[in-house]
Amino acid sequence: MKLTLKVWRQKNAQDKGHFDTFKVEAHEHMSFLEMMDVLNESLIAEGKEPVAFEHDCREGICGTCNMVINGRPHGPMQGTTTCQIHMRHYNDGDTIVIEPWRAKAFPVIKDLVVDRTAFDRIIQSGGYISINTGQAQDANAIPIEKDTAARAMDAAECIGCGACVAACPNASAMLFTSAKVSHLALMPQGRVEHSRRVQAMIKQMDEEGFGMCSNVGACEAECPKEISIDNIARMNRSYVASVLASEKAV
Amino acid sequence: MGISIIINSFVQLQTNDLITVFMNWFFNFLTSSIGRKVIMSLTGIFLMLFLIVHLAGNLQLLIPDEGEKFNLYAKMMTTNPIIKVIAYGNYFFILLHAVQGILLWSKNRSARRTRYAVATGASSSFASRNMGWLGVVIFVFILVHMGQFWFKMKFGDLPSVNYGQYADGVKDLYTPVAYAFKQWYFVTFYVISMVVIAFHLNHGFQSAFQTLGLNHRKYTPTIKVVGSIYSILVPLGFAIIPIFFFFFR
C-alpha cells in the first residue's frame, strides 16, 4: 500500500519544528514501527537524516514508543501501544499525521523523541515502599484478598509511556501518578507510608508543570493498558484525607 | 537601642507569623492541583444546590396568579436575613468558581504550549473538553440575567403592587420578567444559555464527585445517571419559563 506520511520534525527543544511529508510503500503485515523503519532506511539510502523516534521492546510493555497518530496517542486501536499497531488497519492512499507527545513537562528532544524524566522524578518523590533488601518477612505472612491484589495489579500495569499526558487536553499526569499511588495503597505493605507518599508525589507532579485534571477521561480512553480513572478518584480522596488528617505539613 | 531591638524582633515575629499563615499547609493545599480542583468541586456542588432552589422559586412564574406568588417570593428572597447571608455566599462562590476556573484554564493551557495538528474528540466528551468556554458563556449569561432582574429588584425603581401582606406593597418583578420573555431575542438567549448550562452541568456533576474522590464501583454508575437527569431536567425547567411566556402569556 502507498501511504503519505506527515511527520513532525524538530531539531531540538528550542527549534520551532515543522511537518515533513513523505511517501512510503508499506505492507499490510508490517507493524507501524516497521513502516517507520522502511521510511528511515529509504531516507538513509538517500543520505538524509532519518526520523528520530523511540522504541525498544516492540511488544507493548516497555513504554518507550510514543507517537500521536492522526491526533490519537498510540494510534486508533483501543488498549494498544504504537508498536503493536499493524498496517492492515490502514488503507492504500491514506495520509497519516505523526506527532510527538506534546506537553510542557515532556520537552521535545528531537523529532518524535521527548524527555519523560518527569515521570521518574514523580516516582522518586515517593512512589516506592521504604524497605531495604533483606528486611522482608516471609512472603505469605500477610494474606491479601485476591480481588484487592488484582485491583492493585490493574493499576500497577502502567507502562509509564505518557499517553495519558499526551491525550489529556490539560497535559495532566494524574492517571500516571494515581496508578502508582493506587497500586501501593491497595497493598497492605504500601499502606504504611501512604499518606506521606500521596502528598509528596502530588507536590512533585505539580512542580513538573503538568496541567490539572478536569476529569475529561481521555487518559483512560487512550491508555494502552486501559488503566481506570477510578485511580484518580482514589488519589483525590487520599490526598484530601491526608492533608486534613496528617499532623505534619508536607 | 534596646527598644529598637525589641521593636525589630517584634516586627520580625509578625512577618514570620504572616509567612507561616500564608505558607501554611492550608494555603499549600488550596494552591495544589488537587486543592484547586476541590475548590471547583465544592463551589460547583453549592451552585448546583442553589439552582434547584432557584428553579423551585422561579417555577412560581407559571402559576396563573398575575405574579402574586412570584413577587412575594422575590420580596422574601431580598429581605430575609438568612437568605441574604446565603445569597452573598452564593455571589462569592460564583466568583470563586469563575476565578478558579480561569486560573485552572490558563495553567492547563500553559501545560501544553504547542497544540496538536490533528484534533480528534474521539476519546472524550464535548463538554469535558470545553468546560472553560461553556463557563465563560454562562458567566456572561449570569451578568445579563442579574443586570436584567436582580439589579432592578435590588436597586431599580420598580412599581409596587399590594397584595395586602405588606403596607407599602412589594416590588413588581413579575411585569418586567413577563415583558422580557415576550421578546424573541431574550427567549432565544435564555434557551441557548440553558443548553450551555446543561452541558456544563452534565460534566460538572459527576466531575465534582470524581474530584472529591467519592467514587465507588457500585455507586458511581448511579451518580452518573442522576447527574445526567439533573443536568437535563434543571436547565429544561428554567428554559420552559421563557418559552411558556413567549407562547402562552
Add this chain to the structure above:
Amino acid sequence: MTVQPDRNVSKDLKPQINLDDKVPEGALDEKWTKYRSTMNLVAPNNKRRIEIIVVGTGLAGASAAATLGELGYNVKAFTFHDSPRRAHSIAAQGGINAAKNYQNDGDSVYRLFYDTIKGGDYRSREANVHRLAEVSRNIIDQAVAQGVPFAREYGGLLANRSFGGVQVSRTFYARGQTGQQLLLGAYQSLSRQISLGNVTMYNRHEMLDLVVIKGKARGIITRNLLNGKIERHAAHCVVLATGGYGNVFYLSTNAMNSNVTAAWRAVRRGALMANPSFTQIHPTCIPQSGEYQSKLTLMSESLRNDGRVWVPKTKEDAIAIREGRKTALDIAEEDRDYYLERRYPAFGNLVPRDVASRAAKVECDKGHGIVPTGLGVFLDFASAIQRYGKSEAHSQGHHDPDPALVTRLGEGVIKEKYGNLFQMYEKISGENPYKMPMKIYPAVHYTMGGLWVDYNLETNVPGLFALGEANFSDHGANRLGASALMQGLADGYFVIPYTIGQFLSGEIRTPWISPDEPEFAEAENATRERLEKLMSIKGSQSVESFHRRLGKIIWEYCGMSRNAEGLQKAREMVRELREEFWRDVFIPGDLNDYNPEVEKAGRVADFLELGETMILDALDRDESCGGHFREEYQTEEGEALRRDKEFAYVAAWEWDSEEPQVHKEQLTFENVELKTRSYK
C-alpha cells in the same frame, strides 16, 4: 585482516588469565552460609568513601544499585534508556521460580538446584546454582515487601503455576507481566535510593569503554546519547548488568536496543566471554512475516500445556497452505503429523524448549513448513477447546450437547486461561486463534553465555563484576522457564552486595579514583577515535542492513543446529562482513547530536566481533548439549549427544581480532550424577 581503529591492548598489559572459580570449601548446602558469615566486610564509614559504577538497570542492575546504595556505598548507575524502567527485563511474561514449597508438593532448595543443573545439561557450576536456589526464597519475600502484586488464591496467599522441565509448582507470577512487576519493584527501590542521594542516575548514557588501571577496573567511558558528549566516570569498581546478546541474530525476542556493547568493551579490555554459543531458542514465537521484520514476539511457554503442535504429513498439503490454496482446517486429522507426540510420547508437546525448537526445524527443513517463508508450524487448540467444552457442558448438565455449544464453552475456558496471549496473537497476526490454529516458529530468546565470572560474580579483571544475563553463571547450556528473573534478582539483591565486599575490603585505603588518570584519557581518546572512524567511512550501506546480514549468517550456521563445515564457512563470512562494514557503512547525521544511528553502528560493530567468537565456541565444542546442537553429535534417533568426559568445561574466550583464544574452566560435579536427558 581488517584494519580497525580499536587499539588492541597489547598482550603483556592484560591481566593474567586466571580462571579460579573461588568456590568456597565445605558441603554444597553450607558453602554460601559459611562464606557469607566469614567473608571480609567493609565498615559503614568506609562504604561512604567508596564509589561503585553499575551499568545497566534491568532486574540485576537496578536491584544491585539499590541494594548497594542502601548499604551506604556511593553508586553511579547508568542506562542507555530514557528511564531505568524500560530495561528488557520488563518483557518477561511467565514468572519467577522459588523453592518456597508453598504448595507442599515436595519442592526444596535441592530440587530447584537439581532441576536447574539438569535443565542446563550439566554445563553450569554446582556451587553457583545451589546458591541461586537458596536465595530464590528471599527474592519472593523481598518482592512482596516491595508491593509486587503477585497472583493470589482466595485465601489471600500466593498462587503458583508450573513450568516446563519440572514436576513441582514453584513459579510465582503476576498475570503475564511478572518481569514488568519485578522490574518496577527494583526500579522503585532504585528510585528511593536516587531520592536519598545514595545513587546518582545517568539516563541515556551508553558505556563505550572500560577503564582498567593497574589491572583493576576503575571506571567507564560513556557517550551521552542526548548530545554525543564522551564522558569519563571513575569508581573503585565496576558492575556490569547489561543483559544478553541475543540481538546478534538480528531477529530475536530481545528489545530492539538490547546489545552486547558494554560486555564486549570489557572483553576488549581483557575480560573473557564464556560459552558464547549457548543461546536459547524459544519454540513458540510468532513466525517472521517478511523481510522488513524487525523483531519477533514470544508467546508464553504455557500455551504448550493445551496446544498441539503439527504440520501436514505431505509436502503437497504444506505447499498448498503456504500458497493460500488450503487452510489448516482443510487438512484431515489423519493427514496431520503431530510430530512432538509422535517422537516424544512420554512428554509430548511439553518437551523442553531446546528439544521442541529443534523438532520444528527438522519438519520445516523437510519442507513441511506452513507459512509462506516455509518456517512455521501449527499450534492447535481445537482439541483442547473440544475437551474443555465437553467437560464444561457436562458440568452444566448438558449430557448430549450440540457441537456449537461445546465449541462456545470450550473457547470460554481457553479464553480464561490464555485470553491475553490470544489477543496479542490476533493483534500481531490478524488471525483469530480460536478458529484457526496459531502459526509459530522458534526464535532466539535468551543467551546462557556471557562474561566469565567466579563465585563472587567477579570477572577475571579484578574489580569488574557481571550480573544477570550478562554473565554465564547459572544456566549451563539451557535455561529453564522462569529462571532468568530469579537469577537476575538473586545476583543483584542477595549475591553481589556480599561478594563485592571481598574486593572492596582491600580498597578502603584507595582514595577516590580520579578521572584524570592517563588510562582515562587513553580510553576516552580510543572511544572518540573509534566513533570518528565510523562516521568517516561514509560508505553506501546502512547499519541496519549489516546487522540483518550478520543475523542471517549466525542464524543459519550457528542457530538451532550447527556443524563444523558450516561454522567454518560462517566464520569467514562474518570476518568478510566485518571488513565490509568497516569499509562501507554509512551513518547519517552528526556525532555530537542525538543520533540513534551512531548508537546502532557501535553495537553492530561489536556484534560482528562477538559473532565470530560465538562461531568459534560452537566449533570448539564437539558435542551437543542444551541449546548447542552439533549435527555430528547426535544419537541415531537424532537426539543430542553430550560428551561429558571431554567437554564438561566452561569455554572462556579471550578476544583477538586474528585468533581468539579459549581458556577452560573444568566443571566438577560432586553432588549430582550426570545423566542423559530423555523425553521419550
